[in-house]
Amino acid sequence: MKIGILGVGNMGFAIASALASTENTAISAIQILAHTAEDTQKKALSLSCSTMRVTPSQSIKEMKETSDVIILAVKPQILPSLYAELATESLSHPLFISIAAGIPLETLSKKLHTTRVVRLMPNIAAKAKKSVTAVCTSATLSKEDKDIAMDIAKTFGSAFPMSESLLPSFIGISGSGIAFVYQFVHAMALGGCLEGISYPQSSDIVYATIESALALAKEKDTHTPPITLEMKVCSAGGTTIEGIKTLKNDGFDSAVINAVANTAKKSRKLEKDALNK
Secondary structure, three states: EEEEEHHHHHHHHHHHHHHHHHOOOOOOEEEOOOOOOOOOOOHHHHHHHHOOOOEEEOOHHHHHHHHHHHEEOOOOOOHHHHHHHHHHOOOOOEEEEOOOOOOHHHHHHHOOOOOOOEEEOOOOOHOOOEEEEEEEEEEOHHHHHHHHHHHHOOOOOOEEOOOOOHHHHHHHHHHHHHHHHHHOOOOOOOHHHOOOOHHHHHHHHHHHHHHHHHHHHOOOOOOOOHHHHHHHHHOOOOOOHHHHHHHHHHOOHHHHEEEEHHHHHHHHHHHHHHOOO
16 A cells, blocks of 8 residues: 655654554655645654654645555645645545544545545644544545555554544544643642642642653553542542632632633634635
């Protein structure tokens, strides 16, 4: 299977790097094409020099004619200008996988003249191969194509099949949600700093604490709800319940819920605006 990647910005580069180093033997070769000034050809060349698996593509036409899968990693505002070059009247279509936010499957299918389209919504942890990625497909897409999309998404993290209608919600808890986690880490580290621990050490402790919490939550033999784990830490009349009470009183739950909901609302608006253009 030959994979083409159009666009080697931060996300395209991360995906290309992950695919180049994957042990998935089904992926035989990768072509990459830097398209904009931001997608510097230097990035493409650095990848092609680091592994024989990757080669620079000379044109969209070449990529379209030689790839089994094409990952559309250009910015959403750029993608519409490329539809004419990407679309083909041939009966043999590559599988198109788009990571462009705000462009629905229906639009991709119409503009690319094929039903073989998939949407991925990765987050920035793709470069560490820890992305959490939503995989959205149409009901008519073949099982083989769905499996290919999932396998590709899993090369740079974890993948979750998702109805396209739930994508704004997914963005609220993952795509944008990763930033909320950093905000939480920053606030916790500031609290540690207020209590006398240096900010760098405090933030290291918070990151390590998050890792320890996740390790406990992801134990093989348990799917314990987070609230149950929280209660295991709270002793009657102790320090933890005092902190939990403060979070409740200061509106922590409401702030987080509203952050997710408002993010999802904004995402729906952006998709609606994109459809109206």
